[in-house]
Amino acid sequence: MCYIYCDTNNEKIIKYVREISKKYSDIDLINRVYFDIKNSIYYDPYSNYQKASETLVMGRGDNFSKNVLFYTLMKSLGFESYIENVRVKDNTMRLISRKNTIVNWSYVRIVLFGENIVLDVSFDKMHLIATQIKCKSKFGQFSAEDYYVEDKRLFELIPFKISKQNDLFENNELKLVNTKICMDCPV
Numbered sequence: 001m002c003y004i005y006c007d008t009n010n011e012k013i014i015k016y017v018r019e020i021s022k023k024y025s026d027i028d029l030i031n032r033v034y035f036d037i038k039n040s041i042y043y044d045p046y047s048n049y050q051k052a053s054e055t056l057v058m059g060r061g062d063n064f065s066k067n068v069l070f071y072t073l074m075k076s077l078g079f080e081s082y083i084e085n086v087r088v089k090d091n092t093m094r095l096i097s098r099k100n101t102i103v104n105w106s107y108v109r110i111v112l113f114g115e116n117i118v119l120d121v122s123f124d125k126m127h128l129i130a131t132q133i134k135c136k137s138k139f140g141q142f143s144a145e146d147y148y149v150e151d152k153r154l155f156e157l158i159p160f161k162i163s164k165q166n167d168l169f170e171n172n173e174l175k176l177v178n179t180k181i182c183m184d185c186p187v
Contacts, residue, residue: 005065006072010053017076029077030110030117031139037070038121063122067106070121080111086144088155102158105144118142 007013024032044060052072055061061069067083074081083106090101107120117140123133133154137146147154 005049005051005068006075007051007053008072008076010051012053012056013072013076016056017073021077027112027117030074030079030112030119033070033073033077034119034121037066037073038123039125041066041069041121041124043123043127063120064104064106066121067108070119071108074108074110082109083107084109087158087160088144089158090154091156092149092152092154105155107142107144116140120144123147 020032020036021029040059041055042060043062043066045062047060047062047065050058050061050065052065052069055065055069071081071083085104085106088103088105090103093101105120106122107118110117110119119140120135120142123131123135128134132149134148135142135146136148137143144155145153145157
């Protein structure tokens with residue numbers, strides 16, 4: 001699915017990558033792009049899925065679109081990157097979903113010098129202030145369970161149902177597990 005949205009050859013993506021890579025490298029580059037996308041692109045829960053370049057140009061996106069943009073930029077910059085998902089339930093009704101309170105929540109995992117850096121660019125600073133959502137994750141160690149409103153977790157992880165994989169069956173019954181779905185775009 002990510003192939004459709006990761007338009008690494010788009011002129012806006014290429015220009016952004018060219019300009020930012022002149023100024024930064026390694027962890028400083030990751031850090032700069034992370035904060036650019038997180039705080040310069042507004043979180044819009046009503047946004048439709050859009051290509052990475054559309055999110056960049058429009059300056060807004062939902063969880064999936066903002067993280068696809070971040071992932072696309074990381075891949076274009078040459079980082080080993082993966083877009084991953086967990087299924088979550090909104091415990092507080094602060095996250096507005098068109099369909100229901102259970103959604104797939106995307107984030108990006110980057111491998112740098114053999115270490116995983118896990119980041120979510122979804123909520124911009126103004127959205128966090130307006131909704132009083134706090135993230136208790138340390139930089140690079142994102143977990144959806146680390147978003148809080150007051151002392152209540154924003155999200156509860158919901159298990160995915162996985163089928164047709166022998167190692168996920170126990171006594172011919174399907175196990176429920178939280179899983180991360182990795183999608184890789186060609187660069």
